[in-house]
Amino acid sequence: MAKPEKVTLQEAIRLIPDGSTITFGGFTIWRRPMAAVYEMVRQGKQDLHLVEVNGGTHTEVLIGAGCVKIWESCWVGHELYGKLGACLDRFARSGKVIVEDYSHVHMLYRMLAGSMGLPYLPTYASLGTDILNPEYDNLGRFGLRNGSHPKIPKKKYEIVRDIFSGNELIHVPAVNPDWCIVLAQMVGEEGTVRVKGQKYSDVEAIRASEKVIVIAEQIVPEEYLRRDPDLNLVPPYLVDYLVELPWAGHPTGCQGMYEVDGQFIKNFYEKSKTQEMFDSWAQEWIFGVGDHYGYLEKIGVRQLEDLRANQVLGYSTRMRRGSR
């Protein structure tokens, strides 16, 4: 089938089994499919294995809600609005989440290798760091590299000596997540995906993954997107399920659509520092609102309009950002 199936958010998320390996489009606090993340929490997903080029607010929500068992990535935090991942800190300290640290290039190349059908890619980025300390291979320490987990490579990385350069470098293993969830500004009726602005590592995440859910801020005429194929990210046959949902990235930002809701993230970050506060935040903002539109109603029109991007500049010019 060349075309994605159009489904509701609830239907799409229901397809994801507990224990799945998952990755997301976006970058830190930008263009994250937050509505899907909230719905995963509502549906009580368990034992998720996140493999992310980088993490962000969405990662923290999933970890705080107890959905995650393994997190392989290089970074989690909320940029200016929260200096670290307080949930990850708590869950890693208690051993409830196993963390495997790589560098940004390593994670990108793991996803890129997966997206190119290769078992690994070479790099010399981040040699000489504790990322490569053999004692710090956490999945190995927990006995998860014995080959019985199809999505966990036998080794964290391999040191090789290259005959062409005469140098040592490393091979990082490919990843092919079971699921990838991406937020896009525009998707055509048949499924062509257009992402405006920075592409982050979305195309690598999509191609690497077995199943792809795309959440579209808006579904537009296919013919319109195809007038300018230079601007499109991936063709319809790379998308399995398509959901249309406005503001699906809030509180993260979406180029040309809306701004990062910094105050919202700052508040979440504060609440994420203890499990009790997190739970009551989740009660208020995830379970209590019922669904995505309940969430948007709770945020309110005034705030949404402040966040809405200026259609010429692509970001909000109404939102107060600083002290002046």
Next chain:
Amino acid sequence: MAKPEKVTLQEAIRLIPDGSTITFGGFTIWRRPMAAVYEMVRQGKQDLHLVEVNGGTHTEVLIGAGCVKIWESCWVGHELYGKLGACLDRFARSGKVIVEDYSHVHMLYRMLAGSMGLPYLPTYASLGTDILNPEYDNLGRFGLRNGSHPKIPKKKYEIVRDIFSGNELIHVPAVNPDWCIVLAQMVGEEGTVRVKGQKYSDVEAIRASEKVIVIAEQIVPEEYLRRDPDLNLVPPYLVDYLVELPWAGHPTGCQGMYEVDGQFIKNFYEKSKTQEMFDSWAQEWIFGVGDHYGYLEKIGVRQLEDLRANQVLGYSTRMRRGSR
């Protein structure tokens, strides 16, 4: 210096020393910097080492004119307009050009590796072919893999067994050509390059190379190109020299600008079958016309206007293509 230097075609080509390793933008008979190739012939370049993701009419002109010593690539021909590279056939048979055969993926990955700062990339494309026959390593047979040629890797490729997949695959060595010449539809005054339509392997060729010459069909306001950074190929600092020259790709095609001149290529292909005919063709179309504008005058306005692309469709609708 972040900006390319604006020079004439003659000045740009004069910078390229004999013996240089060179690659080109474009694909077979599309968007090839033909004006630059003709000028290389006029200036009598010698001993060039071409490393191309694929070859085309431009390759045949350079080989026929005796400019080339080594050709590493996977394909040469003229698509519909000439079924093989008659000059390469002649020069390879006589031993005047050393050919190193790879597959298309191999060549792309050699360029991609170079463009990523990597010494090699892995692939399993084209295993089990004579491309990998150790006796068919021509540069090795001619003693050129002894490490004294900076642009010739020590091995044609390496067979490796990968620990992640348990499979055999190969590593193809990176290439970093001395020079890359690319034809683009639009370049900004400061050097931002926009290529319309298929990108072929232009960005890989540009990033891999030490020096880059871009020939622009037109130089446009930098600000205009920057309104839509999603459409641009590379930033100014990746371009060293910039030449503005219309129809610089003729007889190859240039999306949105002009069509492949099939009759011209067909005629060239016929003439390329013997050295005598090639020489008289070169006398007529390269030396005899003096420069690029002399060449265009000889083609004539009528033919150029037939080739000119319909501005909506991006290709010519006036040119007769078939038998009906």
Next chain:
Amino acid sequence: MTKNAELAKPGEYKPLDLLATAAAREVKNGDIVFAGTGLPMLAIMLAKLTHAPEAVCIYEAGTIDGRPIHLPTSVGDARNEYQAAVAAGLNEVFAQLQRGLVDVAFLGGAEIDRYGNVNTTAVGRYTPAPEKRLTGGGGNPDINSLAKRTVFIMVQEKRRFKERVDYITSPGWRIPKWPSGELVPKQEVYGKFFRGGPSAVITNMGVFRFDENGEIYLDTVHPGFTPEQVKENCSFDLNISRVRGETLPPGRREIELLYTVIDPEGVFLA
């Protein structure tokens, strides 16, 4: 308009029409197709207009799912970009290919052997200097390595259907394992990366397929030819014991589409 089911009679179609139609029939609805210059373009366009409207075409030069309204003459052609989903480059399409997304690909060749190994590089001696240089492999060997099925379109001549090709450009079902060069089944060389290989060869005389041992046999013979005539145009001892009958001729509707919708200018169909 004629019905698709009505088959043309001998004399109502040209050899090229039959080739294009037979090739089109190798495309299944929903297939992701990798097509090269020439006849394959007619075949994929014909398939999309008939039984495989949801097939999608990728071109090696970078265009994905184009909907050309004028027949492209090569994979680099701007016509491919009309209403395309993405105008990318080689890196994107080869990544998709190596990732295993391509269902079927159309390829050509100058020589083929009984195991489907194909030569497009050089005829006769290869080294130190070739006897006759051809185009080289291009993406042919890559596509043949990485797609699930490949279909070769070739000219039937004794010198082209050889016991062993002079140079294995593109891997068939028994291929050399380097560095030794021993001929082994394709599965053994590709291991976990094995996806398939040559599934059909279509010539001006018949349609060939491959048996359990990866050996070529004649599947159907084009109207007007006998299996023995095909065998005479092979250098090796062609298996004609499994011939199912005659190749289905083109439908009248298919011919109409070829000449009026797909190639009205007569670019390939003179």
Next chain:
Amino acid sequence: MTKNAELAKPGEYKPLDLLATAAAREVKNGDIVFAGTGLPMLAIMLAKLTHAPEAVCIYEAGTIDGRPIHLPTSVGDARNEYQAAVAAGLNEVFAQLQRGLVDVAFLGGAEIDRYGNVNTTAVGRYTPAPEKRLTGGGGNPDINSLAKRTVFIMVQEKRRFKERVDYITSPGWRIPKWPSGELVPKQEVYGKFFRGGPSAVITNMGVFRFDENGEIYLDTVHPGFTPEQVKENCSFDLNISRVRGETLPPGRREIELLYTVIDPEGVFLA
């Protein structure tokens, strides 16, 4: 408008203004700069408005040579894309980085040691469960491996300037060679791929550089502090024998640019 050359007097600028100015001065005209979120954005914009108009900025998220008219708050920010040369993705910018195109990069860290090794991963024990988890490395170790020069901007505290960092997230001048973990010079680990490394550390108290052995020393001390005070805020025995004098304060023109042109909204400069 005030002249660039007129330096501000003590009391006329805030610590952050000095940091931004000192960081900006590390940018040379024409440099290709890799900048992260926060202060580095002020620094590169200030450099471009003063002595380095031809410097070019690349952001990790994929934007190349943006010309923002509103201060971005993070590398993923849409503001970076305004009048950018290319809006690409991580693969493009990391390819440029690994290819050796980046002249200088600005980075941060929670802990640093005498060899410029930086920790942003975990404080205290790392495994089996960390004592205190930080953000993780992100692109910090990659950029520090692959750029020609890197400049760290950090807070000066005894607990942050350590004899040995708890986890080497980002490689300094003496780093472990795995699998043994023996500490060796960076050049030895990177071999032909070696391009450089930490060239300056700028804190709220001074500017540090690295000597021939890759050991950190105090280069200049910010006005209002003494070298001894800086030394007291290091856990290790800081070399203060090479101090050249005081850090040049911001120019009046630089302060004006920071508050009226670069960050008029008070995003970073409250």
